[in-house]
Amino acid sequence: MKKGSKTILMILIAISFVSTSAFAEPSIEISASSENIKSLDSVLITGKITGVTEYKPVKLIVTDPNGIIVYAPAITIGDNGEFRKLLQPTLPSFMAGTYTVTAGHEETNITAQTQFTVTTQDLPRNQITQPVQESVVEEEKQAIISGITMSADAIEGSDTIKIVGNTSFWGADITFVVNSPTGNIVTVAQVTPGLNGDFEVGIKIGGPMWKEDGMYTITANQGTTSEHKESIKVEIKEGLVIPEFGTIVSLVLVVSIFAIIMFSAKSKLGVFSRY
Numbered sequence: 001m002k003k004g005s006k007t008i009l010m011i012l013i014a015i016s017f018v019s020t021s022a023f024a025e026p027s028i029e030i031s032a033s034s035e036n037i038k039s040l041d042s043v044l045i046t047g048k049i050t051g052v053t054e055y056k057p058v059k060l061i062v063t064d065p066n067g068i069i070v071y072a073p074a075i076t077i078g079d080n081g082e083f084r085k086l087l088q089p090t091l092p093s094f095m096a097g098t099y100t101v102t103a104g105h106e107e108t109n110i111t112a113q114t115q116f117t118v119t120t121q122d123l124p125r126n127q128i129t130q131p132v133q134e135s136v137v138e139e140e141k142q143a144i145i146s147g148i149t150m151s152a153d154a155i156e157g158s159d160t161i162k163i164v165g166n167t168s169f170w171g172a173d174i175t176f177v178v179n180s181p182t183g184n185i186v187t188v189a190q191v192t193p194g195l196n197g198d199f200e201v202g203i204k205i206g207g208p209m210w211k212e213d214g215m216y217t218i219t220a221n222q223g224t225t226s227e228h229k230e231s232i233k234v235e236i237k238e239g240l241v242i243p244e245f246g247t248i249v250s251l252v253l254v255v256s257i258f259a260i261i262m263f264s265a266k267s268k269l270g271v272f273s274r275y
Contacts, residue, residue, distance in 0.1 A: 026051030028058075028112040030103045036117050039093040043116050045101055046084045049077060052107045058083050059104050064090070065097025065118075071190050073173075088173055090188070091221055094118040148174070148220050148230040150199075154241040161203045161234055161241060167193050167222060174199060174222045181214030206239040213237045 030047035037043050049058055054077045062071035070090050075083045087101075096118055104111040150165025167174060176189040186209045191201040203218070210216075215233045222228040235242040 026105065026108040026110055028103050028105070028108075028110055030101065030112040030114045032101065032114045032116040034116060036119065037094070039096065039118050039120055040089055041094075042089065043087050044084060045087060045114070046082070047103050047112065049081045049083065049103070049105060052077075052105045054081065056106060059106070060085060061102045061104070062087060063100045063102075064095060065099065066095075070099075070188055073190055073192070086173065088175060091175065091177055096120045147228055148222060150220055150230055150232060152218065152232055152234050154234060156241060158241045159204065159206045159239070161205060161218070162200065163203065163218060163220075163232075164198075164200045165220070165230075166197045167199065167220075167228070168197060169193075169222055169228055172222050174220050176201060176203065177219050177221065178203060179217045179219070180209075180212045181216065182212060186210060186216065205236060205241070210236060210239050 026049065028047065028049045030045065033044035033046070034041075045060065047058070057074040057076055060071065060073050060075055061069060064070050071087060073085055075085050077083050083103075098115050098117045100113060100115050102111050102113050147168030148165060149167075150163055153162040153164055154160070163176065173190055173192050176191070178186040178188070180186050187203065189201050189203055191199045193199045213236065216236050217231055217233050219229060219231040
């Protein structure tokens with residue numbers, strides 16, 4: 001074979017190898033640290049993904065035994081395409097049955113699934129027999145030492161509530177539960193705090209679950225048994241945010257009322273001065 005032909009052949013082989021490597025079919029693997037856990041246990045989900053852009057996260061969808069989505073976190077891809085996520089119990093605990101975890105990526109239609117089964121777990125006796133008054137006192141103590149501070153940032157008429165805050169316990173995920181004015185659970189969200197404890201999560205509102213008008217309670221829960229928690233309220237009307245009067249609005253209102261009072265008083269003095 002001539003030298004020129006060999007060179008061309010080597011170039012074609014190199015191009016074929018590069019093309020095969022660059023356009024390899026994506027693949028996803030996922031597994032749970034345990035197939036069977038108790039209702040108050042946590043479970044570690046690990047996996048590996050290849051053939052996708054690594055700076056774009058893996059999306060996990062966790063469904064409970066009834067097929068309802070309870071968690072949907074976005075997971076950062078690490079070295080060699082590996083990713084992991086520690087799933088804390090839902091509130092107040094995982095329900096008995098089989099949970100399904102599905103991993104996917106926006107650049108491929110390929111998904112992978114794993115499952116874990118939850119068995120019931122009896123609560124400690126002191127939690128069952130604790131008197132009501134002691135429970136109230138304990139909740140007040142927990143509110144003081146919860147270590148979580150947060151606020152709701154929403155524009156009037158918006159369909160999204162942005163929750164920002166900080167926690168002293170940055171080593172565990174925070175689960176947000178939104179309750180309607182009548183106490184029904186509307187939605188659940190989850191976020192992983194940063195290294196300094198800061199967190200931010202957006203909660204989309206609207207739809208049939210938000211049809212009630214009134215004050216919705218957003219509760220942040222952190223810890224295996226939700227020992228750290230904090231709550232805030234947001235007013236919703238017709239599926240949109242109705243924020244409370246801000247400081248500037250309140251000052252304007254006070255000044256206006258004061259001006260009206262002064263004007264009325266001055267008018268009365270003017271009337272009396274004529275006589």
